[in-house]
Amino acid sequence: MNTTRWFYTQLWHIAPFFIRRYLQKRAAKAPAYLEHWGERFGSAQKNPVQQPVWVHAVSVGETRAAGPLIRELRSYFPDAPLLLTQMTPTGRAAAEALYPDAQCRYLPYDKPEWVRRFLQEHRPHFGILMETEIWPNLMHGCAEENVPLFLANARLSEKSQNGYLKVRRLVEPAMQTLRGCYAQTAADAERLHLIGASNVHVCGNTKYDITPTNDMHELAATFRNRIGNRAVAVCASTREHKGTDEAALLLQAWRAYHGNALLVIVPRHPERFQTAYDTAVRLGFKTQKRSDNQAIAADTQVWIGDSMGEMMAYYLAADVAFVGGSLVDTGCQNLIEPVACGVPTLFGPSTYNFAAAARGAVEAGAAKQVFSAQEWQYTAAQWLADAETRSRYAACAEAFVGKHRGASRRMAERIAEAVQEV
Numbered sequence: 001m002n003t004t005r006w007f008y009t010q011l012w013h014i015a016p017f018f019i020r021r022y023l024q025k026r027a028a029k030a031p032a033y034l035e036h037w038g039e040r041f042g043s044a045q046k047n048p049v050q051q052p053v054w055v056h057a058v059s060v061g062e063t064r065a066a067g068p069l070i071r072e073l074r075s076y077f078p079d080a081p082l083l084l085t086q087m088t089p090t091g092r093a094a095a096e097a098l099y100p101d102a103q104c105r106y107l108p109y110d111k112p113e114w115v116r117r118f119l120q121e122h123r124p125h126f127g128i129l130m131e132t133e134i135w136p137n138l139m140h141g142c143a144e145e146n147v148p149l150f151l152a153n154a155r156l157s158e159k160s161q162n163g164y165l166k167v168r169r170l171v172e173p174a175m176q177t178l179r180g181c182y183a184q185t186a187a188d189a190e191r192l193h194l195i196g197a198s199n200v201h202v203c204g205n206t207k208y209d210i211t212p213t214n215d216m217h218e219l220a221a222t223f224r225n226r227i228g229n230r231a232v233a234v235c236a237s238t239r240e241h242k243g244t245d246e247a248a249l250l251l252q253a254w255r256a257y258h259g260n261a262l263l264v265i266v267p268r269h270p271e272r273f274q275t276a277y278d279t280a281v282r283l284g285f286k287t288q289k290r291s292d293n294q295a296i297a298a299d300t301q302v303w304i305g306d307s308m309g310e311m312m313a314y315y316l317a318a319d320v321a322f323v324g325g326s327l328v329d330t331g332c333q334n335l336i337e338p339v340a341c342g343v344p345t346l347f348g349p350s351t352y353n354f355a356a357a358a359r360g361a362v363e364a365g366a367a368k369q370v371f372s373a374q375e376w377q378y379t380a381a382q383w384l385a386d387a388e389t390r391s392r393y394a395a396c397a398e399a400f401v402g403k404h405r406g407a408s409r410r411m412a413e414r415i416a417e418a419v420q421e422v
Contacts, residue, residue, distance in 0.1 A: 042114030204407030
């Protein structure tokens, strides 16, 4: 153990105190952060599943992205149970809804004895970290316990790369324990290599392999029945960042709209549902909530999507979509989902989480980037009034997504080969 990792490990003797305070603060707005408390801090698990295929996906987006990969892996390991770990309550809830046959739990924080207990309890057949999860003690622990570990759907922004390079003596040895690193793009692969990954392959993005389920199509039909014969503009996964509420920016801009379309606002986090509703009412909009389970009145202007796990249904019910986390600087939420649903899609200037997808979608004519809430409102209003433009974007979206499918199959093949070699 080098000096940097020794120091990092020593910090875990004091870090839990501050993490508990942080979680308690989060729980003031999202009480679910207090549930299953012991799992985060190394408590023994009741009836831990044995020798599972283990997939770690931090939150909702990563959990959804893991879906196509899990489907492919099950064809290679049909008899292995499934263990899913997350770090957020929304991610855990998504995993439990999507995989009722799996064991779902929080991944313990990176204290060596907690990691060791987790691995010895479950003895995973192998593990997969989705996207950009680098926990040095966990990664070294997998190597010590002979658990093959992979980084899948891996991405790394230039900003994150620079941050990891500052602690290279900690990160590089951890990255070298990976049995495989499967990057979304060539640029991601190069950055991952620079921070220490040695077995890097460009496989693409599993999010292009996500397709709406029958349940989502049926729910979308229910939504459209409740809405009636009106155009629909969905603003999905709106975020709050450094005191700026993206939903408020969009609602303020929507005051300039004079048509009959329904604006649907779906905040990214449950604690923002009521805030979005209150903001819409304060700005003078006739507003309803999805949770009231009522037909939407003809004069209702704004519908708040206060539900979890239904994003695909909102997109399938939309005529135009906007992807949140992009007008505020949080890097954009998953813009591939609405494009994959064939919905004309808009997003803002902040796209570092989906840089390649954003650039490619715009170049393919499958989406458009806007740079203010006012530009979003103007463009959305134009598209809502122009069925021909919407049809053109939908056709380009289908072609764009089709061109990028297959990442899950490529990753599953490489993982299965690597596991069989152990």
